[in-house]
Amino acid sequence: MPILLNASSLKTTAILCLISINLMSCSDKQSPQETSTSTQQIANKTDNMPPSKASTVDKDDVYTMQMKAKPDFKKMQALGRQIFFDKSLSASGTLSCASCHDPKFAYGSPNKLATQMGGADLKLMGARAVPSLRYQQNVPPFTEHHFDEDIDESIDQGAVGGHDWDGRASTLHSQSALPLLAKNEMANLSQANVIAKLRKSSYATQFRDTFGTDALNDDSKAFKWTTLALEMFQQDPQEFYPYNSKYDAFLRGQIKLSAQEQRGLAAFNDPQKGNCASCHVSRISNTGGFPAFSDFGIIAIGVPRNNQLTVNQNPDYYDLGACGPERQDLKDKPQYCGAFRTPSLRNVALRKAFFHNGKFNSLEQVIQFYVTRDTNPAKWYPKNKDGSVHKFDDLPKQYQGNINLDAPFDRKLGDKPTLNDQEIRDMVVFLKTLNDGYVVKAAK
Numbered sequence: 001m002p003i004l005l006n007a008s009s010l011k012t013t014a015i016l017c018l019i020s021i022n023l024m025s026c027s028d029k030q031s032p033q034e035t036s037t038s039t040q041q042i043a044n045k046t047d048n049m050p051p052s053k054a055s056t057v058d059k060d061d062v063y064t065m066q067m068k069a070k071p072d073f074k075k076m077q078a079l080g081r082q083i084f085f086d087k088s089l090s091a092s093g094t095l096s097c098a099s100c101h102d103p104k105f106a107y108g109s110p111n112k113l114a115t116q117m118g119g120a121d122l123k124l125m126g127a128r129a130v131p132s133l134r135y136q137q138n139v140p141p142f143t144e145h146h147f148d149e150d151i152d153e154s155i156d157q158g159a160v161g162g163h164d165w166d167g168r169a170s171t172l173h174s175q176s177a178l179p180l181l182a183k184n185e186m187a188n189l190s191q192a193n194v195i196a197k198l199r200k201s202s203y204a205t206q207f208r209d210t211f212g213t214d215a216l217n218d219d220s221k222a223f224k225w226t227t228l229a230l231e232m233f234q235q236d237p238q239e240f241y242p243y244n245s246k247y248d249a250f251l252r253g254q255i256k257l258s259a260q261e262q263r264g265l266a267a268f269n270d271p272q273k274g275n276c277a278s279c280h281v282s283r284i285s286n287t288g289g290f291p292a293f294s295d296f297g298i299i300a301i302g303v304p305r306n307n308q309l310t311v312n313q314n315p316d317y318y319d320l321g322a323c324g325p326e327r328q329d330l331k332d333k334p335q336y337c338g339a340f341r342t343p344s345l346r347n348v349a350l351r352k353a354f355f356h357n358g359k360f361n362s363l364e365q366v367i368q369f370y371v372t373r374d375t376n377p378a379k380w381y382p383k384n385k386d387g388s389v390h391k392f393d394d395l396p397k398q399y400q401g402n403i404n405l406d407a408p409f410d411r412k413l414g415d416k417p418t419l420n421d422q423e424i425r426d427m428v429v430f431l432k433t434l435n436d437g438y439v440v441k442a443a444k
Contacts, residue, residue: 062173062224073232075210080233082203083226089180089197091120091187097179097230100130106347106436107240108132114308114358116185124184125310127319127326128165129358132351133234134436135241135292135344139163141170142298159298159322159336165356167298167341168327176230177223191223198226243290245346246438251284254440257433264430267423274370274419274427275407279342293345293434298322300338300402301409302373304380305394306357318396319357337399349432357394363428371408371417371424 083089087096095118102110108130109116115126140146142162147153162168169175179185180194188194198207199216208215211225234240249255257265267273269282277283280293300321311317319325322336330336340356354360360369369380377391384390392400403409408418419427 062171062228065221065224066228069212071211075206076229076232077236079203079206079210080229080231082201082206083198083230084233086201088201089186089188089194090118091189091193092118092122094122095186097176100179100185101133103239105350106132106134108134108347108351109353112352112361114306114353118185118187119183120187124187126184127309127311128356129353131165131343132347133240135294135346136163136172137235137241138289138292139296142167146297157295157297159339161296162341164326165340166322166327168322168329171231172234173224173227173231176227180226190219192219194226195219195222198222242436244438245436246433248290249438249440250433251290257430260426261430261433263423264426264428267419267427268430271407272418273408273423274367276345276427278406280345293348294342297342298336298339299342299404300340300395300399301370302338302392302395302400302403303355303357303359303369306359309357312357312394318394320395320399321356334399335402338395338402345431346434347436349428349435363431364424367419367424367427371411371419374409375411375413375415375417377413 084097084101087094087099090096100109100116101107104110115129118124118126140161142159144159146157146160147155148157159167162170163172163175164178169178181188181191195216198204201207204216207225207229210229215225216222246255246257250257265282268280269277271278279295279297279299281291281295282293284290298321305312307313311319320337321327321340322330323333323339324331324337349363352361354363354366360366372379377389381389381391381393392403395403411417
């Protein structure tokens with residue numbers, strides 16, 4: 001589904017319902033990096049929403065606090081940057097948000113580890129790979145019934161949205177709270193523990209100047225201010241959604257893609273080949289917004305178990321994504337077991353660990369898995385004692401009916417894969433055009 005970037009279409013997105021006036025203008029055809037910024041108008045737009053849309057707004061009162069205090073947007077961003085890079089806010093004193101979400105790697109993982117090490121002594125292995133924080137500004141809160149007005153608002157597109165691999169965080173500020181308190185990440189014991197460190201920080205005065213002289217007095221409110229500042233930092237277009245890749249220049253008509261890049265794009269879009277664009281939308285939306293290369297949908301594709309992860313040393317442990325164990329509100333809805341939120345493919349060529357469990361280490365492997373999962377499952381899955389292939393080994397049998405069977409997953413054992421080796425190479429070359437930071441050469 002197309003990704004919505006214009007102000008009118010953002011009404012269905014809770015976070016941007018509340019702060020979109022701060023971020024972009026109302027022109028449908030403006031490209032993202034050309035939008036204007038106002039720091040004066042922050043409005044709650046949920047009053048006139050239909051109940052089904054208003055109900056998706058985050059249940060906490062962070063935005064209520066924001067509207068009441070009306071803190072300066074630029075000050076919040078500056079404070080959020082301080083917090084994001086502050087290692088002292090972790091239990092170990094050596095781990096910041098930026099340690100795992102490195103700006104040099106599009107705010108994603110800085111290394112090839114499947115998951116990162118954390119905890120009070122940095123000896124606890126995470127359970128999931130680190131996602132990039134770029135191009136998250138238009139992710140809607142999770143809903144089981146998504147209606148996209150940019151396509152056809154009468155069509156129910158199913159479960160969509162939310163932050164993190166399982167979509168459990170409705171907003172960027174609720175997502176920001178999770179690593180601060182997770183025992184295998186920054187490992188703070190409580191919100192009060194975080195705020196005690198902030199009171200001692202070199203920027204405590206800056207915190208009070210941003211949110212008020214009493215901003216650090218109450219632990220609960222101060223923690224909400226903290227996560228709001230982190231959220232606002234992630235609304236910096238140049239840092240988090242610059243839309244300045246080679247592909248963006250191509251969409252603007254500034255350059256042409258090479259013959260190989262064009263072939264890769266064609267295979268990417270072709271429903272009978274890669275069929276990637278069915279989830280990783282590649283076209284400009286009907287309202288003029290550039291694609292985030294994700295429809296933010298929830299999907300199960302049967303990624304092989306990664307036995308390098310500590311949690312997977314327990315044979316009875318399964319990461320079921322949207323239905324647990326981290327997420328609890330959907331635990332009684334088995335149709336979501338094994339499903340994870342579709343990530344953006346922007347800057348994907350900078351990654352060295354892929355999928356929610358970091359199972360694969362190269363784009364070539366990922367694409368090969370997609371096109372041979374069903375034609376040659378022995379390449380990816382272990383064998384049972386009787387010699388048969390234990391296909392979908394990281395998902396209990398009762399949930400395997402959830403696994404996606406759309407192309408390229410519509411083949412059978414022994415069939416010809418939808419992509420050959422050359423087409424896979426072409427697609428990898430195309431995906432590299434999604435890296436940010438491309439500079440268009442001036443015409444001579």
